Amino acid sequence: MHALDAYELYRFFHIGDDETAALRGVSLQVCAGEIVAVTGPSGSGKSTLLACLTGLDEPDGGHVEVAGVRLTRRSQANRARLRRANFGILLQSGNLFPHLTVEQNVRLQMQLAGKPDEKRIAPLLDSVGLVARARALPTELSGGETARAGLAVALACDPPILVADEPTAEVDRDTELRLIAQFEARRAAGLATLLATHSKALAQRADRIVRLKDGRVENG
Ligand SMILES: Nc1ncnc2c1ncn2[C@@H]1O[C@H](COP(=O)(O)OP(=O)(O)OP(=O)(O)O)[C@@H](O)[C@H]1O
Numbered sequence: 001m002h003a004l005d006a007y008e009l010y011r012f013f014h015i016g017d018d019e020t021a022a023l024r025g026v027s028l029q030v031c032a033g034e035i036v037a038v039t040g041p042s043g044s045g046k047s048t049l050l051a052c053l054t055g056l057d058e059p060d061g062g063h064v065e066v067a068g069v070r071l072t073r074r075s076q077a078n079r080a081r082l083r084r085a086n087f088g089i090l091l092q093s094g095n096l097f098p099h100l101t102v103e104q105n106v107r108l109q110m111q112l113a114g115k116p117d118e119k120r121i122a123p124l125l126d127s128v129g130l131v132a133r134a135r136a137l138p139t140e141l142s143g144g145e146t147a148r149a150g151l152a153v154a155l156a157c158d159p160p161i162l163v164a165d166e167p168t169a170e171v172d173r174d175t176e177l178r179l180i181a182q183f184e185a186r187r188a189a190g191l192a193t194l195l196a197t198h199s200k201a202l203a204q205r206a207d208r209i210v211r212l213k214d215g216r217v218e219n220g
Contacts, residue, residue, distance in 0.1 A: 001068045003161050003192035004030040010061035011048050022048040024215040033190040035183055037203040040212030046196040054089050054163050055079035088159030090150040096138040102149045103134040109156040127182050128152045129175045144170030161192045168199050180205050
């Protein structure tokens with residue numbers, strides 16, 4: 001059984017009379033212990049795909065299964081329950097509460113999942129290179145630091161599936177290597193990781209690359 005399965009996803013956006021087909025029949029699978037990179041030019045549908053895969057957006061066609069359970073076409077509450085149980089999510093819209101520090105955001109995420117673990121917070125922040133910024137508020141972070149703080153929140157409960165949009169955006173080479181090590185540790189632990197990225201270095205370390213172009217998988 002796959003950790004994550006998407007079948008023939010379609011997503012259309014309408015603005016006035018204009019229609020954008022953001023996803024046009026995208027299928028993909030991610031197994032436990034696998035890192036999959038989604039690449040493609042700006043506007044090819046990566047973020048839309050990640051939102052549909054995590055149930056934050058509803059595809060217009062096709063469906064998504066998480067650990068063999070259908071996620072699509074369920075109530076918001078059911079989707080939220082499945083999301084909480086299965087995913088750690090970092091999307092471009094961000095996942096940080098603005099009035100809480102980085103450390104407090106991570107702690108809250110653990111508490112919400114019913115898995116408080118004070119001892120894990122410092123090592124987790126260290127693994128994303130943010131120990132020195134633990135007490136900073138999101139408004140005090142750079143773009144790259146914000147992405148890494150969001151990644152720490154997404155990783156807080158060792159989710160079975162990590163879905164991250166541009167997790168290494170705006171980071172230097174050393175920090176990127178540190179984040180790659182984090183994803184590889186997930187692979188070794190048998191956890192699934194799906195990353196949308198423009199980074200060649202990151203994509204090269206994935207087990208598989210899914211290339212999107214104009215809402216379709218190019219190499220499927
Ligand atoms: N809420 C929306 N309303 C209208 N159009 C949208 C919406 N979200 C995405 N789109 C359009 O759908 C297409 C795919 O967008 P998407 O953000 O998924 O691409 P992307 O590959 O993630 O791009 P980037 O690499 O720049 O983040 C684009 O043409 C975009 O303009």
